[in-house]
Amino acid sequence: MAETDLLAKARAGDQRAFTQLTAPHRRELEVHCYRMLGSLQDAEDALQETLLAAWDHLDRFEERASLRTWLYRIATNRCLDARRAARRRPAKAWDVPGVALMEPNGTEDIVWLEPYPDARLPHSPGAPPAPEARYDEIEAVSLAFVTALQLLPPRQVAVLILRDVLGFRAQEVAMMLDTTVESVTSALKRARANLDRHLTPGPQHPRPPRGGDEQALVAEFVRAWEAADAEAVVAMLTDDAFITMPPMPYRYEGKQTVRRFFAGLFDGGRRFDLAPTRANGQPAFGAYLVGPGSVRTGVGVYVLTVAGDRLTSLARFEATALPWFDLPATLPAPR
Numbered sequence: 001m002a003e004t005d006l007l008a009k010a011r012a013g014d015q016r017a018f019t020q021l022t023a024p025h026r027r028e029l030e031v032h033c034y035r036m037l038g039s040l041q042d043a044e045d046a047l048q049e050t051l052l053a054a055w056d057h058l059d060r061f062e063e064r065a066s067l068r069t070w071l072y073r074i075a076t077n078r079c080l081d082a083r084r085a086a087r088r089r090p091a092k093a094w095d096v097p098g099v100a101l102m103e104p105n106g107t108e109d110i111v112w113l114e115p116y117p118d119a120r121l122p123h124s125p126g127a128p129p130a131p132e133a134r135y136d137e138i139e140a141v142s143l144a145f146v147t148a149l150q151l152l153p154p155r156q157v158a159v160l161i162l163r164d165v166l167g168f169r170a171q172e173v174a175m176m177l178d179t180t181v182e183s184v185t186s187a188l189k190r191a192r193a194n195l196d197r198h199l200t201p202g203p204q205h206p207r208p209p210r211g212g213d214e215q216a217l218v219a220e221f222v223r224a225w226e227a228a229d230a231e232a233v234v235a236m237l238t239d240d241a242f243i244t245m246p247p248m249p250y251r252y253e254g255k256q257t258v259r260r261f262f263a264g265l266f267d268g269g270r271r272f273d274l275a276p277t278r279a280n281g282q283p284a285f286g287a288y289l290v291g292p293g294s295v296r297t298g299v300g301v302y303v304l305t306v307a308g309d310r311l312t313s314l315a316r317f318e319a320t321a322l323p324w325f326d327l328p329a330t331l332p333a334p335r
Contacts, residue, residue: 003067011058018055025068027122029075031141035161036079038150039089040114040324046082050075065175073176076158083154088112091249102264106242106251110150113246115279115303115317116141117325130167138281140165143303143315146280148198156191163188214306218283221304221311222274230262238310245316277325279303286327294333298322
């Protein structure tokens with residue numbers, strides 16, 4: 001059915017028509033909310049609030065812009081409200097059973113960060129960006145990029161995403177944010193400068209790899225990790241690699257510190273099996289602790305950042321993230 005027909009039916013109170021009308025935009029709106037909020041759970045909430053507001057105020061859609069632009073306007077302002085309200089997951093104390101807390105040498109401020117499953121991305125990797133965009137889809141959902149966005153003021157985040165990620169024109173962004181083109185241009189300039197400061201290409205914040213044998217490196221990581229070979233894992237790291245584990249605020253920086261962390265993790269014969277997946281355009285794994293009788297219990301989701309032939313970081317997220325990747329809570333003992 002044509003969009004105009006669906007719109008007419010939706011305005012007449014047909015919820016099924018409204019669902020059909022908005023369905024093509026839901027995934028990209030969720031990713032937009034995730035970029036702004038850094039949390040999949042918060043993004044899901046913001047998307048539902050957006051759709052509810054759109055349904056309640058469909059009579060206000062004057063068709064001066066596209067339906068997609070109107071929905072982005074609502075979603076962006078819902079996310080701005082959420083950021084200003086500071087609705088964030090609180091930091092948690094160390095809660096890794098059987099592993100003693102090693103004193104961290106850094107602090108992770110973005111404790112609300114959550115991984116985003118590649119399977120939920122709206123397009124296939126490598127889709128061309130909009131003409132005015134600076135970042136492609138995968139680069140703009142990487143953990144480093146999303147983390148850096150959380151450090152920018154809310155208004156700058158909104159302008160940068162709308163202009164440099166989604167490729168909306170300055171006039172469109174000004175309309176979405178109820179401001180002027182001059183204000184948008186000024187905010188974008190400040191946002192780019194702030195983002196460059198937090199996202200300098202290099203070992204700590206690499207751009208997503210453009211080629212290279214990522215698959216071989218990841219396979220080597222799996223072999224070493226499942227063998228509890230800390231030295232083999234460390235050999236794959238850059239000198240200033242780091243580990244984070246939101247919502248725990250502990251950060252372990254540098255190859256030697258990470259070596260000691262891995263040694264403690266594998267101490268006492270502790271072993272893990274890994275189930276491959278992808279998150280934020282990066283290699284990821286469900287991590288399963290091998291217990292008595294070889295029953296394997298899910299303990300988290302690991303996301304790797306790859307730069308060339310080395311790993312620059314490992315982010316560990318809680319086991320509650322496993323269902324987002326269609327991974328089970330436990331794996332049966334191998335036969």
